Amino acid sequence: MIPEIGHFALALALSLAVVQSVLPILGASRGNVRWMQSARSSAIGQVFFVGVAFAALMRSFVVSDFTVRNVAENSHSLKPLLFKIAGTWGSHEGSLLLWVLILTVFGAGVAVLGSNIPAATKARTLSVQAWISVGFLSFLLFTSNPFDRVFPPPADGSDLNPLLQDVGLAMHPPLLYFGYVGFSIVFSFAVAALIEGRIDAAWARWVRPWTLAAWMSLTAGIALGSWWAYYELGWGGWWFWDPVENVSFMPWLLGTALLHSAIVTEKRDAFKSWTILLAILTFSLSLLGTFIVRSGLLTSVHAFAVDPERGIYILGLLALSIGGSLTLYAWRAPVMEGGGLFRPISREAGLLVNNLILAAATGTVLFGTLYPLLLEALTGDKISVGPPFFNAAFVPMMLVLGLFMGAGPFLSWKRADLAGVLQRVRFVAGLAVLVTLAVWYLISGGPFLAYVSILIAV
Known part of the structure; x- marks a missing residue:
């Protein structure tokens, strides 16, 4: 019964995301305050229902409910409690559910904490965030349901990959995803600013704390993963340039540039279009990493071996997100004011x-990672x-x-x-x-x- 509650909660979250993706942005264009304010309630509702689904899946792992296929394939009745919990995000489906949970956490964070953000800007930002939620919640429900049942259930499960049964790896994915997905809200702020046609020092001030939070978490996640690879796999160094290492490193590099560029936009009202572009590209690289890891393109100790059809779905999301945002950028960026002048x-x-x-x-790492695949x-x-x-x-x-x-x-x-x-x-x-x-x-x-x-x- 608990897995069915989790599945139903995901369906409710998707319904709320669809409403949030349309109503607030229409309210912002028409000046309808109630429609704009609906973004706050729907964002909080989303994080609640996705949280219920995540709790239901974690409970299934903790009690070793092997009637759930995800638990049967990634856990074992004799496994320590810590690694039973870590098994929640140790598979494609579970990690994607964690991905969506963090996505909704950032949306709800802006809804609750963004009291200093103008109503129209916040409504547009939360609508864009909901567009991303719609894409990933539908992907989760239609292609990667974490609550699929299996009958008859196995007696003790199949166990998690022994290499992943490590304290460092128990914390590495949540931190990494918090960084990956954290850049989604910066992307949403950027697209909202392009829709409004207004980027100024205040916009940079709203964006910078969220950028910093995502960057710090991504830094910690990469450091933990490097430490694990060093002592567990014996790769001979803290960084081995494995392709899946690279796909987390590229958003970190551009995120570092974004942090510094946002400072110039805030302090001197310069680099405005460049900061917007960095915000778009940083999250685009996060999506690219999600596609590469889950599409079956790469064989790696920490890539999810899934069927290519799921990769096609993510590729479609990637094309819509990157293509749509860059098209909007190409239309709006030329009319932005240059900002303050400075000497060499x-x-x-x-x-x-x-x-x-x-x-x-970043371009060098991207070329070296994708060239063999191309x-x-x-x-x-x-x-x-x-x-x-x-x-x-x-x-x-x-x-x-x-x-x-x-x-x-x-x-x-x-x-x-x-x-x-x-x-x-x-x-x-x-x-x-x-x-x-x-x-x-x-x-x-x-x-x-x-x-x-x-x-x-x-």
């Missing part, structure tokens, strides 16, 4: 270089792009970024004095050289880039 030597220029390097680094699709040839390519292309860009990270905080807004900046950092530059020489004396014969990295880091 200024904090704005430093942050611009920061953004360009991070965007180029080549195989076009020619049938199979190749692998591994650490040699990524290290040769990525590391030099990060060294340049490190230099700007050291000098950037000393630059002033609008116009900076380069001679003054150099004078302020001369002591620390000398100290960095001394430390590097000391390391070279103690450990000679190491890679040249290691010494350069130490110099820049100090």
Whole structure:
């Protein structure tokens, strides 16, 4: 009975998402306050019903209800309680339900905490968020129902992959998804701003806390996953450039650029169209990662081996989200005002270089990740792009970024004095050289880039 309640709760959540996707945005266009205010109730209702569904699935795992196919295939009666709970998100269906739960949490967060946001902007933002919810709730219900029954049930289940029975992996997916999905609300703010045709410092101020929350969570999730891979799989390093590692790393890189770009929009009313584009692309990369992991394109220890038909559904969502938002951007962005002017030597220029390097680094990782897939699709040839390519292309860009990270905080807004900046950092530059020489004396014969990295880091 409990699984059926969870299934019914998902259907109710989908119904609310459909209403929220239409009514508030119509209210904003017509100035109907009641329709706009309906977004708050429907957003809270969504998170409640999806929460009920998630609780129902977790309860099925905790009590080892093997009549639920998802539990039978991903849990065992003798498994410790922690890993029974972690089994809730250890499968395609369960992890997707967690994905949708976090999506609705962010929508409800803006509905409840966004009292300083104008009613029309909030209504449009929550409607866009509901569009995403409609896509993923329908995907969950029609292709990936986590509450499917199986009869007769197995006696003890099938167990979760032993590699995933780890404390680090119990926390890694929730943190990672909180970051992935957290960028959805930033995307919704961006599309709402494009629909309104208004981006200003206030918009950047509303967006930045949500961006920061998503970025921090994604950072923690990636760190936990790297730690797990290092000691559990013995890959020989904290980062192995596995394709599924890369699809979480790319939103992190662009999200870092977005954080800095939003600061310039807030402080100087500049980079407005660029900040909007970053918000769209960051979430688009999160969707791309979801597609790659769940489409069967990749074979990885942490990719979900599912049938390609489900991947086609996500590909359709990806095309609608990215294609629609970029079309809207191409229409609206040219009419946005440029904002404040600045000199080539200024904090704005430093942050611009920061953004360009991070965007180029993201493009490099994207190329290295997708090129083997595209080549195989076009020619049938199979190749692998591994650490040699990524290290040769990525590391030099990060060294340049490190230099700007050291000098950037000393630059002033609008116009900076380069001679003054150099004078302020001369002591620390000398100290960095001394430390590097000391390391070279103690450990000679190491890679040249290691010494350069130490110099820049100090």
